Amino acid sequence: MKLENEDVLDRFVICHQCYTLHEEIPIKDGSHACCTGCGGILYRYDTRLVDHGLALSMTGLVFFVLANAFPLVEIELLGVGQFLTIPKTIFSLFASGFYIVGIICAFLIFIFPLMIFLINTLLFTLLKFRVGTKLSKELLVLLAYITPWSMSDIFLVSILVSLVKLIGYAQIHMGVAFWALMVFVLIDLYLVKYIHLSEIWMLRKRIILKEAIK
């Protein structure tokens, strides 16, 4: 095939699931295009992605703070009450000498999720005010490296698994942070896993082009 220059390649998209090459076609606002090979989502078109992204990443941050500040669960075992928070989960690993697991857990369930939402907040703010194109590029690259290592969703499922293990041994009460974590995970699934990074790249390109025309 013949191309005018390399920039024309932006009109093409390769499916991230099955590697089939597609040519992009304009689609309706709010809809998405699917892969003919595997049915996976190729790209979406959302004119209000900046506002949605900014609102979601800021809400996510609030819920992340709530999820860390309050107890996830409270149990009563042999008449003694115990509670668990996310920081406590990590610190108790350190306290019992499990430094490697402690560090891995700290990154997977605390540092990376927090970083992702901080980066997203900054990124969408930059895009909204159409500034810092160089920084937004670096943030997007950084996001791509961190995203696979954020495991809040898996941690949430792990809480449920541990609680089922405790049924019959202890009385269990869900804490405020559990529900906050659940909301956080839902936002995380939408913002980080559902919206592809390439959509934000395309958005960035549109914004740069618009600025250039001005």
Place this chain on the structure above:
Amino acid sequence: MIEVDENDLMRCPICGAVNIDKGNKNICRRCGSNIYKHRNFSTEKSWAYLITAIIMYIPANLYPILITNQFGQAEGSTILGGVVLLWEHGSYPIALVIFFASIMIPVLKFLILFYLLISVKYPLGNDKKVSKHKLYYMTEVIGPWSMIDVFVVAILAGLIHLSNISIVAGTAATAFAISVFFTLLAAHAFDERLIKEKL
């Protein structure tokens, strides 16, 4: 005007942009990442990570992952022992979740990565190249879920530490976490572009 063969187009693993494969060293035109460093190095790094992961998986299964101290008596349980115990107690769903997360997923991931790494060097199953990309995608999606058991141990250890009953993590937790970490590294180090290489 540039003349390009469709087979020379590749996807940047970092930003998803379509790029033209120009040989040994490619730099993504959109995000500036290195896409494909060197023909020989890409698999070697992946192999090293994968072998480390498999080696760490052995102590992860031999040593206890969870130690329960009950009224002065310490009792350790291995991953498989824990699954069997849960099954005997009738907690079938949880036994299955742990079995899938800690045994099925890691072993499947080892096998898939093994197969993919071998198939890069030797013509193996090249007629079904699409399924290879799907296999790779699958390992990326299901891989992290093997951390469930480590998280469960961390949660139980953080929650239960009375003077009479306490739960602490066992050696296997460290080995298992390292194993998962290296499997994920192996998968990320594996250049998706290599699947197409031998066509």
